[in-house]
Amino acid sequence: MVCLLPIILDTAKTALEVTVMLFILLITVCLILWVAFDIKYVFEEHHLFIKGGPFRSRIKYEDITRVTPTNNILVGYRILSSKDALEILYKTGILGSIIISPKNKEEFILELARRCPNASISE
Incomplete structure (x- = not known):
């Protein structure tokens, strides 16, 4: 609602300005919803595929x-939907880690431990 205040309160705005502000607001809201509701963590054969909206990682x-x-x-690179999160540290990441929140954390950790025998995994 705060984003709509300039549109409501500014009396000297043109139709083009209103259209541009509403378009920017719509794009921003759509991006946030896309990232929040399109989160996937998939165990592929050779890598963990993490997807959140347009953001993707293959580790x-x-x-x-x-x-x-x-x-x-x-703080950091995160694709998650809850506060109950895991931080995965890896060698090839720009920031060195990613924070995720799988629905079934225990099952996720067991599968990751099976696929990454050399990783230090704590619960």
């Missing part, structure tokens, strides 16, 4: 070094 299992639970969901 090779041999590159994963550590998996730890985390409550720090505001």
